[in-house]
Amino acid sequence: xxxxxxxxxxxxxxxxxxxxxxxxxxxxxxxxxxxxxxxxxxxxxxxxxxxxxxxxxxxxxxxxxx
Ligand SMILES: [Zn+2]
Numbered sequence: 001x002x003x004x005x006x007x008x009x010x011x012x013x014x015x016x017x018x019x020x021x022x023x024x025x026x027x028x029x030x031x032x033x034x035x036x037x038x039x040x041x042x043x044x045x046x047x048x049x050x051x052x053x054x055x056x057x058x059x060x061x062x063x064x065x066x
Contacts, residue, residue, distance in 0.1 A: 013037050 007020035013034035
């Protein structure tokens with residue numbers, strides 16, 4: 001019985017076991033989907049500028065003068 005010992009990591013997105021192998025293109029993610037989910041979360045958070053953007057919203061818009 002041949003035993004190949006592969007490092008097993010947990011997918012950061014779904015916590016599924018992922019074998020750390022060259023053919024595992026999306027490691028440490030289990031799949032492209034999980035990778036995109038993680039990157040999407042990261043991108044969404046990075047787009048959020050600290051502070052409340054609603055503070056700069058002016059209901060009395062001076063640009064709309066007749
Ligand atoms: Zn996953």
